[in-house]
Amino acid sequence: xxxxxxxxxxxxxxxLKRWMTPIANWYTDAAGYRRLGLKFDDLIPEESxxxxxxxxxxxxxEAYDRVFRIRRAFQxxxxxxxxxxxxxIKPSEDVEYLSPIIREIEKEAKERDDLDNLVVRK
Amino acid sequence: xxxxxxxxxxAPRALSAGRRAMxxxxxxxxxxDVSEAAGVKVAxxxxxxxxxxxxxxxxxxxxxxxxxxxSDALEKFAFKSTLKxxxxxxxxxxxxxxxxxSATHSRENVVxxxxxxxxxxxxxTELLAEAASQTKFSDHELNEVVxxxxxxxxQAVYSSPETVALDAAHGVAFHxxxxxxxxxxxxxxxxxxxxxxxxxxFAQDAYAKSNVALVxxxxxxxxxxxxxxxxxxxLPAGSSSSQYKVQPSQASKYFGGEQRIPxxxxxxxxxxxxxxxxxxxxxxxxxxxxLAALLGGESSIKWTPGFSLLSKATQGFSFLNVSTKNxxxxxxxxxxxxxxxxADQVGAASKNVVDALKKAAAGEVASEDIKKAAAxxxxxxxxxxxxxxxxxxxxxxxxxxxxxxxxxxxxxQALENVSEEQVKEVAKSFLSGKASLVxxxxxxxxxxxEDLGLSx
Numbered sequence: 285x286x287x288x289x290x291x292x293x294x295x296x297x298x299x300l301k302r303w304m305t306p307i308a309n310w311y312t313d314a315a316g317y318r319r320l321g322l323k324f325d326d327l328i329p330e331e332s333x334x335x336x337x338x339x340x341x342x343x344x345x346e347a348y349d350r351v352f353r354i355r356r357a358f359q360x361x362x363x364x365x366x367x368x369x370x371x372x373i374k375p376s377e378d379v380e381y382l383s384p385i386i387r388e389i390e391k392e393a394k395e396r397d398d399l400d401n402l403v404v405r406k
Numbered sequence: 407x408x409x410x411x412x413x414x415x416x417a418p419r420a421l422s423a424g425r426r427a428m429x430x431x432x433x434x435x436x437x438x439d440v441s442e443a444a445g446v447k448v449a450x451x452x453x454x455x456x457x458x459x460x461x462x463x464x465x466x467x468x469x470x471x472x473x474x475x476x477s478d479a480l481e482k483f484a485f486k487s488t489l490k491x492x493x494x495x496x497x498x499x500x501x502x503x504x505x506x507x508s509a510t511h512s513r514e515n516v517v518x519x520x521x522x523x524x525x526x527x528x529x530x531t532e533l534l535a536e537a538a539s540q541t542k543f544s545d546h547e548l549n550e551v552v553x554x555x556x557x558x559x560x561q562a563v564y565s566s567p568e569t570v571a572l573d574a575a576h577g578v579a580f581h582x583x584x585x586x587x588x589x590x591x592x593x594x595x596x597x598x599x600x601x602x603x604x605x606x607x608f609a610q611d612a613y614a615k616s617n618v619a620l621v622x623x624x625x626x627x628x629x630x631x632x633x634x635x636x637x638x639x640x641l642p643a644g645s646s647s648s649q650y651k652v653q654p655s656q657a658s659k660y661f662g663g664e665q666r667i668p669x670x671x672x673x674x675x676x677x678x679x680x681x682x683x684x685x686x687x688x689x690x691x692x693x694x695x696x697l698a699a700l701l702g703g704e705s706s707i708k709w710t711p712g713f714s715l716l717s718k719a720t721q722g723f724s725f726l727n728v729s730t731k732n733x734x735x736x737x738x739x740x741x742x743x744x745x746x747x748x749a750d751q752v753g754a755a756s757k758n759v760v761d762a763l764k765k766a767a768a769g770e771v772a773s774e775d776i777k778k779a780a781a782x783x784x785x786x787x788x789x790x791x792x793x794x795x796x797x798x799x800x801x802x803x804x805x806x807x808x809x810x811x812x813x814x815x816x817x818x819q820a821l822e823n824v825s826e827e828q829v830k831e832v833a834k835s836f837l838s839g840k841a842s843l844v845x846x847x848x849x850x851x852x853x854x855x856e857d858l859g860l861s862x
Contacts, residue, residue: 341546392492399498 309375318373319366320357325382326350334393338385346381437814438621438801443635447619447805450627458524458624459794462534463802466612467514468586469735470652475596476608477511478559478589482552483605484509484518485533488540493547496533505530510799513576513584514735515806516612517799524625528633534620535637538613543606553600556589563589567674567846568746570667574844575676576733578663579740583656607650614644617652619805621798658738662840664862666849673847674746675756677860679836681741684734685787685817686804692820693828694732694741695787700771700779700829701743701762703728713778715766716743719758723751728759736807741836749848760858767833769826776826784821788814 294300312318317327328335339347353373360367438449471477485507486493500507505522507530518537520530563569577585590596611617618641622630660680681698683689702714704727711717716728726747733740743759745752765771790796791814841860845852855862 341549343545392494395492396494399494402498404502 312378313375317357318375318378320360321353321367321371321373322357323353323373323378323381325380326353326357328382328386334386334389335382337389338382341385341389342382350382440805441631443631444638444641445615446634446638446641448631448634449619449621449801449805450630451621451623452625452627453623454625456524456625457521458527458622458626459519459521459798460527460530460534460620460622460624460630461520461798461802462518462538462613462618462620463799463806464516464518464538464612464618465514465655465803465806466516466608466617466652467512468588469513469583470612470655471586472608472650472653473596473599473604474586474590474594475556475600476605476650477516478556479548479552479600479605480609480612481509481511481516482555482559483541483543483547483609484516485537486547486551487542487544488536489542490536490540493551499529500533503529507533511588512799513586513588515799515803517802519798521794527624527626527629528637531630531633532637535634535641538609538618538638539641541606541609543602543609545602548600548602548605553597557592559589560592564591565671567669567672568676568744570669570671571674571676571746571844571846572742572744574665574667574846575678575742575842576740578665578844579660579678579680579842580658580738581661584658584735584738584740604650607648608652610642611644611651613641615641616644617806619802621802621805623794623798655737658735660738660840662842662862664843664855665845666852666854667844667846668849669846671847672746673749673752673845673852674744675752675846675852676742676744676842676844677756677759677858678740678742678842678844680839681732681739682734683737683739684800684804684807685820687736687807689738690734690820691739691832692783693824693832694739695783696776696780696821696824697766697829697832698730698732698741699783699786700766700776701730701759702779702782703730703743706782713775715762715771715775716759719762720755723747723755726751726755728755736803740842749851752847753851753853756853756858760860763833763837767830767837769830771826771829773826776829779829780821780824783824784818787817787821791817 294304312324317324330336330339339350342350356367366372438451440447440449442448466477466480468477485496488496491499496507503522503526505520505526507521508519510517510519518534520534522530563573573587577587579585587594615638620630620634620638624630662680682691682694700714701716702712703716703720705712705714705717711721714730716730720726720728726745728743728745730741730743733742745755745759791800837860839861841855841862843855843858843860843862
């Protein structure tokens with residue numbers, strides 16, 4: 285259950301990518317989740333079996349860090365503050381850690397679905 | 407209905423047909439041809455029929471595992487997701503082709519087995535090669551599938567008092583190596599050692615070319631070497647220097663001793679002595695398997711206790727099972743008498759076991775019975791080689807442990823040469839040496855070695 289995106293459409297066209305990248309960077313930064321100390325993958329809605337499964341498959345350290353970030357952001361939200369600049373998530377740290385696992389699980393589910401509906405011709 | 411006369415007319419013919427089969431015991435179709443393809447040892451047996459089998463025997467059983475639970479996990483990881491396809495796809499493909507894949511492990515070997523229609527030989531050869539060299543060993547598969555299976559395995563193994571007692575008897579007799587439990591018990595802290603990475607490193611070494619042998623039977627076994635040469639090229643060459651590599655085999659040493667394990671699942675007593683190692687090794691003693699057949703305990707014929715000493719000695723006990731077996735390994739063996747059933751009867755009957763053994767040692771056994779025992783031992787040995795389930799592993803094990811593949815004619819010869827004197831001697835040596843005694847269950851009622859007159 286990765287977030288819907290037009291990223292693939294844009295990435296395939298270099299001229300469009302060159303044009304869109306600064307805008308995308310500005311937009312992501314303006315969204316403000318990094319200032320609460322969150323990564324983009326923390327925002328994926330976790331109320332689905334796929335994401336629950338993916339969270340279970342996280343390595344222990346990643347899972348711990350994820351909970352830490354979410355709790356820290358929650359505190360910030362309650363107290364209406366932002367994190368100090370040095371604790372905010374830098375763009376270089378905002379990398380996918382959950383989405384690859386989600387994609388893998390979706391692939392598994394699709395494979396199972398395909399195999400279940402397999403028609404054998406001999 | 408068959409008339410009496412037709413029966414009697416056919417009877418001599420049936421007999422003579424049986425003779426003919428006996429005479430050709432060294433039938434060439436039961437011999438394995440041993441060759442090497444792509445650096446992997448291959449044993450072939452040409453058998454006419456529509457189906458074939460292929461087994462990969464790796465010297466990576468619980469004896470050689472670096473940490474507890476590794477052989478179990480390696481076995482359970484067989485045919486799981488590989489770099490090329492997922493576990494689900496493997497299962498579905500095998501279903502479509504109508505084959506059967508399985509994996510087991512023993513104290514010495516991990517065995518991956520495939521049975522299939524003869525035409526599918528290339529597919530299953532490739533599958534075995536893929537399972538051996540390209541399994542992913544991902545952590546999530548370990549946590550979601552393998553660890554759960556391992557828990558069920560533990561429950562299955564440890565709910566039977568006989569298996570617990572046998573396992574403990576090996577532990578008492580050999581300490582490390584052969585004495586390592588075949589499946590770690592539920593209270594063993596094995597989880598801390600298991601991880602996908604560790605298993606991947608173990609597999610690198612376990613499925614190394616020098617550590618595996620392929621055994622095949624089927625109508626087109628001559629093609630096996632060709633396909634093995636093609637698909638098993640990429641098997642790792644082995645010998646990584648990590649701490650997770652297959653442990654070097656140290657010569658097994660017999661210790662002996664006593665262990666008592668309280669359990670609510672039932673009662674079992676195992677009385678064990680140093681037995682005979684596998685055929686073709688230095689420690690092979692044919693007389694031990696004859697003595698095992700002589701002591702016996704389980705009848706091979708219905709509705710009669712049979713000729714064996716123990717079934718006669720325990721005839722009065724109705725809630726009791728007795729069996730005698732020689733567990734043969736590559737450099738040692740364990741001769742075990744297993745009793746299970748009601749606690750008081752197990753306790754009383756274990757005294758009878760020792761008495762029977764004393765009788766055998768004193769030579770107070772009819773030579774008739776010894777002849778019967780030799781015939782039964784011969785039948786069992788030959789049958790176990792001929793039966794696919796046991797024969798494949800025995801043959802492969804012989805190859806990876808550096809001795810020769812099982813050859814039926816020679817085993818039969820060795821068993822025929824056993825004399826009464828030899829059987830007597832081996833029984834004597836059991837009584838004079840150190841025994842291993844394990845009691846599982848209601849240990850309040852089960853005997854100590856002292857009570858039985860054994861030194862443990």
